[in-house]
Amino acid sequence: EAGVTQFPSHSVIEKGQTVTLRCDPISGHDNLYWYRRVMGKEIKFLLHFVKESKQDESGMPNNRFLAERTGGTYSTLKVQPAELEDSGVYFCASSPRPRWNGGETYNEQFFGPGTRLTVL
Amino acid sequence: DAKTTQPNSMESNEEEPVHLPCNHSTISGTDYIHWYRQLPSQGPEYVIHGLTSNVNNRMASLAIAEDRKSSTLILHRATLRDAAVYYCIHTGNQFYFGTGTSLTVIP
Numbered sequence: 001e002a003g004v005t006q007f008p009s010h011s012v013i014e015k016g017q018t019v020t021l022r023c024d025p026i027s028g029h030d031n032l033y034w035y036r037r038v039m040g041k042e043i044k045f046l047l048h049f050v051k052e053s054k055q056d057e058s059g060m061p062n063n064r065f066l067a068e069r070t071g072g073t074y075s076t077l078k079v080q081p082a083e084l085e086d087s088g089v090y091f092c093a094s095s096p097r098p099r100w101n102g103g104e105t106y107n108e109q110f111f112g113p114g115t116r117l118t119v120l
Numbered sequence: 121d122a123k124t125t126q127p128n129s130m131e132s133n134e135e136e137p138v139h140l141p142c143n144h145s146t147i148s149g150t151d152y153i154h155w156y157r158q159l160p161s162q163g164p165e166y167v168i169h170g171l172t173s174n175v176n177n178r179m180a181s182l183a184i185a186e187d188r189k190s191s192t193l194i195l196h197r198a199t200l201r202d203a204a205v206y207y208c209i210h211t212g213n214q215f216y217f218g219t220g221t222s223l224t225v226i227p
Contacts, residue, residue, distance in 0.1 A: 004163075035215070043164070043207075043217040056214060091163050108154075109215065111163030 002026065004112035006092050012118045018080040021115045025074070025094030031055075032075050033095075033109060034067060038088035049075060082119045089114040124208045129222045132198040140193040140221050142208030147188050151211060155182065155193045157204040158220070164207065167193065198225045 005024045013019050025032045034046040046065070047057040051072035060067070064083070069075040079086055093109040125143040132138040144153065155167040168175055168182045170191070175182040181194040195202055205220040 033215075035217075042219055043215075045214045045216065048214065059214070093163070108166045108169065109156075109164075111156075111165065113161075113163050 004092055004094050004110050006112040006115050008115060009113065010116045010118070012120065013082055014120055015084055016081045018078065019082055019117060021077045021090050021117070023075045023077070023092030023112060025092070026110055028096065029094035030072070030097050031095040031107065032069060033093040034075070034077055035091040035093065036088050037091070038085065043091065084119050087117055087119045089116050123216065124210060124218045126208055126218060126221045128219060129224065131224045131226060133226050134200060135197050138195040138198045138223065140206050140223065141190065142192070143190045144208065144210045145189045147210045153182070153184060153191050154209040154215070155180070155206060156209065157206045159204045167206070200225050200227060
């Protein structure tokens with residue numbers, strides 16, 4: 001089974017330009033998450049999709065960031081215009097619908113390798 | 121944010137057990153305790169999770185305190201491939217990673 005994939009693996013852009021990151025979740029996973037680690041900081045949650053709907057976007061830093069998941073399959077995260085402080089690694093994760101396991105439900109998240117974004 | 125407290129770093133000799141502690145005093149009754157790890161240049165990877173009872177899987181064991189305010193991840197025999205940053209998390213869908221514990225395994 002293919003894991004979560006992210007494209008590109010590395011992107012270098014100038015301040016003020018636009019960049020679009022893509023995430024392909026594991027097939028059949030309803031839940032898709034975006035996280036990021038900016039320089040010297042911890043991994044932070046950005047948002048959570050359930051299928052094509054935004055379940056929680058409380059971690060989105062500002063309106064320069066736009067996430068979409070048309071059709072409930074892959075997702076894109078667009079940064080427009082990019083600023084220097086947006087540099088970091090952007091991770092995508094997916095998880096299946098919580099499963100009943102004889103007494104509990106759980107939703108392990110499967111992470112992609114990340115996209116390293118460098119804004120110059 | 122659902123904060124956890126972990127030591128910044130730990131060392132272990134290869135083939136010896138490692139106990140990685142975590143305090144999560146703000147945990148709610150329905151929060152799972154998850155442990156993830158991040159190897160260099162990779163995304164975080166699931167290790168184990170639990171709710172109230174201790175758990176074992178092929179990678180590790182998880183010991184959960186009776187009051188659930190702390191837990192310990194146990195790697196029974198550390199290998200060089202276990203060198204990573206280990207994160208203890210106790211939220212629902214919105215994971216809060218914290219600073220994690222950087223584990224160094226000494227050959």
